[in-house]
Amino acid sequence: MIRLFIPHDLAAGGELALDPGQSRYLATVMRLAVGDELLAFNGRDGEWRVRITAVTRRAVAVRAEAPVRPQTVGPDLDLIVALVKRGRVETIVEKAAELGARRVRLVTTERTNADRTRVDRLTAIAIEAAEQTGRLDVPEILDPVKLEVLIGGWEPGRQLLFCDEAGDAPPILQGLTPPSRGEGEGEPWAILIGPEGGFSPSERRTLRALPYAIPVSLGPRILRADTAAIAALTLWQATLGDWTPKGAP
């Protein structure tokens, strides 16, 4: 069944007019008609079964019929990525949504040569990926900031998995598994992925000196930024995140 993120409040009986893009998608692309059902979520009210009540050339209206799943919230995990080429940033945002990151923070570093991106476009990609992956919220995409600004405003208590491609950091699984990290379950975390050219030596020194940073290595081969981001998100979810049901060994 089609799943849509819609910004409106979802409550039984409410009738909602969808925006032009979603209306066109439902009526013209998917050829849905009055009476057809779909699923909707807004990041606050859980997932609802909604039914199409009107289709005009300009807009589709739906009515929320019944709640399907209560709202849940995934782990408090930020993905911090240096601005890389547009296509790779888009892949990273799509995968961050599939892999359950709560936020994507874009940073510029000494070796990034871009300082802006289309956050609205990245948000649209995050929404589409959230719709397809089945999550009940959409990861927030934040405007790019300089690495030193990000560090300067670091939230107390958030741990930082620093993916350090320079090679002498311990294997990532060691940085994520008990006993060193076993107590961290439920705590806020962030994963940091550098630009294709890597962090500069002075950036690496700064990052390694942060008391909340855990430098880790992602194996013996050079990974592109999107591969590194997916790999680190996966290992975090599989060890500390929601890939292991609570109470499982």
Next chain:
Amino acid sequence: MIRLFIPHDLAAGGELALDPGQSRYLATVMRLAVGDELLAFNGRDGEWRVRITAVTRRAVAVRAEAPVRPQTVGPDLDLIVALVKRGRVETIVEKAAELGARRVRLVTTERTNADRTRVDRLTAIAIEAAEQTGRLDVPEILDPVKLEVLIGGWEPGRQLLFCDEAGDAPPILQGLTPPSRGEGEGEPWAILIGPEGGFSPSERRTLRALPYAIPVSLGPRILRADTAAIAALTLWQATLGDWTPKGAP
């Protein structure tokens, strides 16, 4: 430094004519000239420093000067993927090269609607990714076969990590970690990723009944085929593969 995969034998002093594509890349795109150095590997003779000895309009010639790294071979890991949309198959091949798979086997299943692909194009993608990631071989890309043919010709002793999206399989990390799998280090493995529509119920029954198959789950969200492939390769390398130096805890 530029790294190239070249099919020729690499030995000191040998002079080698590069193919037209690589010649154009070096001379026209990268504007290298006689005397410039690059790195070369062929999957057999390790990595060599080679020097350009001639640049004509038609071809670049190089001479192998000195070995840089001896040939090594990564873990014996196959990635088996159902044929999905072209762009996603290409991503999967690129990532399989970065993540150290030795082979990519393409399969058709009940729910794949394609039965052919451009293996030559996928091989070119694998070569480029191998050049960039620093490995000393190129993953082999095999022609698509039907799932039952693949199973019928299964190599004795190769274990199969069956990524089963149906949801009741144990978490992947459980399927990969000691004590259940600790003795498997160095053994041949394969990872199986289904098509976007999943395996059919009868395919799942067949796969789950294979004595060498370990069904595992990739978390609570629906992953696209490329994300699932990257996630499974990452977890395999981090637990049983070459991401943890031998002898490390």
